Amino acid sequence: MGFEYNFKRGDSALIFVESGENKETWEFKRVKGESGRQWLDELRQEREHMDHICTLSAWTSWVTGAVLQRLLSTHSLYQRLKRKLIMGLLSRKVTCNSHGQDSSYFLGWQEYEKNPYHEVNNPQGIIQMGLAENQLSFDLPESWLAKNADAAGFKRDGQSILKELALFQDYHGLPAFKKALVDFMAEIRGNKVTFDPNHIVLTAGATSANETLMFCLAEQGDAFLLPTPYYPGFDRDLKWRTGVEIVPIQCTSSNRFQITAPALEEAYQQAQRKNLRVKGVLVTNPSNPLGTTMRRDELDLLINFITDKEIHLISDEIYSGTVFSSPGFVSIMEVLKDRSLEQTPVWERVHIVYSLSKDLGLPGFRVGAIYSNDPIVVAAATKMSSFGLVSSQTQYLLSAMLSDKKFTKEYMAKNHKRLQKQQSKLVSGLEKAGIGCLESNAGLFCWVDMRHLLSSNTFEAEMELWKRIVYDVKLNISPGSSCHCSEPGWFRVCFSNISEDTLKLAMQRLKSFVDSIAINDQSHQELKNSRKKFRTKWVFRLSFQSFHDREQDER
Structure with a gap:
């Protein structure tokens, strides 16, 4: 059972279908002119492998039933949505499901x-x-703030600088903070590599950093390869607004989900078969969700691969400061320098994403960064960063905190x-x-x-x-x-x-919970064995009776 609303708009109609006994599934279908029935037939065929397929008006975006149920949860909201759809006031992003919110x-x-x-x-x-x-470890920065009144109170030498921080700042970021941040990144990596503050772009968290790199490195419809399993938020961060596609590099438990050359090549070929232009590989090191650091031979493999394919590599290193046991963390930048690749084309095609959300436990501060050796990428990303700046107050506070080497050493x-x-x-x-x-x-x-x-x-x-x-x-x-x-x-x-x-x-x-499963499984097995035992006895009795009857007949 269901019902339909038809809204005429030229030769098009927008059909809302509510189905299911509990009216839990909403579907939107578009029909146009004489080809409408054929279009709907094709849609029904596609539904065999796509759950809750919908399309809004003349759009071709797909939306899950759960999203629509929330959108139409009230009559007034439903009426507003209907009116705006008909008038064409909303963009496809409003209902586009690539955000991943239904994951x-x-x-x-x-x-x-x-x-x-x-x-x-x-x-x-x-x-x-x-x-x-x-x-x-929140007590550690709290203790530092209690001892550093100037930083906590936005003062310099006891004098307030609130006005200075509150007014417009250069969106390149405060030089003192950028210097403190790259020094902290080097400290985490055992000072085996150093970073130039002129090569860093500040962003409002790693989410913004990754999306900005997508805008800089790829066009809509291009692809990045990501090893599985990967952070679920990448479906939002990399795809939603950029239109970039993700092609998985299938990794398995047989080798602890490590990246292999065949898996890389298969992902690349899969993208080729889909007519997707591969622009790069993105890895998270240490891995989210695995909680492991990448081995040096894996990093060497990645560098060789992107060199051969002439594509980019993004190393998301936002967990680099959370390594608590061996083997230690090896940054992609360290491998590049160890291989003396500074003067090669691949040097400018490797980019690092960093953040203070995980290492310092400050996700609400929204501090992220892009580090790149490509001056064109740095310049473009800096311009884009104006859409997601780190506040001057945050930069001032953290520049003081990160410059305190006694604190950073103790904290880590x-x-x-x-x-x-x-x-x-x-x-x-x-x-x-x-x-x-x-x-x-x-x-x-x-x-x-x-x-x-x-x-x-x-x-x-x-x-x-x-x-x-x-x-x-x-x-x-x-x-x-x-x-x-x-x-x-x-x-x-x-x-x-x-x-x-x-x-x-x-x-x-x-x-x-696990114990209850074991008890239920045991009870099920005992019942199964009991039934089997009963059937065995019944068959034996039946067979014995049949034998006895035949014996009587023969007599």
Whole structure:
């Protein structure tokens, strides 16, 4: 059952269809002139492999049913949307689903926000383990601020500079902050490499940095290759506004999800088959969601690959300061210099993305950066940065903090110890629940293996398990499918955004859940064995009776 609204606009009609017994699925279809029926027939055929396909008016953007359900949640909103669609007042971006908001990665956050755990006010709520946020070391910058009144109060030598900071600043950024930032980047890398502040572009976080690089390096319809699994937000950051396509480099658990030459070449050829021009490769090192650092031979492989293909390499190194155990972190810039590639064309085709969101735990400050040896990219990205500047107040405060080498050294040492301790507690809790994970040495999360808990080796079974963990166990974790993992049953579990006590509770909940699955499986097996035993006895009796009857007949 369903109903349709037809809105005439020239020779076109916009059809809204509400279907499903609970009216949960909304579909928009466009028909035009005499070819409308044929168009709808083709659409129905496509639906065999595309879920909830919709199109708005004369647009060709695809939208999921969940998005439409929210858009049309109220009659007044529905009427406004209808009117604006007919008048052509809205762009396709308004309803374009490439933002990725309907990914289970974001849906888990939404469920958490409806029922957030609080040890006193809501002890039965959902525990947030899907957020890569470092809340373990806030006391360290707080202590620094208490000791540095000038920086905290926007003063210089005791005199207020609020007016100076509040007025318009050069969008190139404050020189003092850019110098402090590149020095901090070098410190994280053991001062094995240095960075020129003239080559850095400040952005409002790594999200802005990655998108800006897409605008600088690629055209709409071009492609970047990304190794799987990768950060779910890249579907938004790289694609939504730029129109750039992502082609996955399929990595597997057989070699700890490391990049191989055949996987790189296959991804490149796949893009070629789709008539996509490959403009580069983007990697996250240390990896999100794996929590591992890339080996030097992997980095060498990437440099050789982009040299051969004459394309770019973006190394997202926003977790470079979270490495808490060996092997250590190797920056792509270090490999370039070790191979003496400074005077070669590849030198200008390698770009680094950095941020203070993870290493200093300051995502709300929105401090990101692009580092490039290509002056043209630096100039273009600097112009684009005017759409997402870092505030002058933030730059002033952090320039003072990062210039304090005693503080940065102490912070990095203590933060590493805290991350390692919390990660160890997560791994231990998982082991008690009979769950393993990929051995990690960096990041704010673990890549957890729950393949043995799946009802079948499918992504549908993974989603079923994820829903049970979110709604029954009340833990928000990220399913591997949201990270485009090639194998079902892997999950990203964050550990640094919650307290030690909350982590302990989360592991207790998870263990109880796994134990209940084992009990149910055992009961099911016992019932199965009982039925089998009953059938065996019944067959034996039947056979014996048949033999006895034949014996009587023969007599």
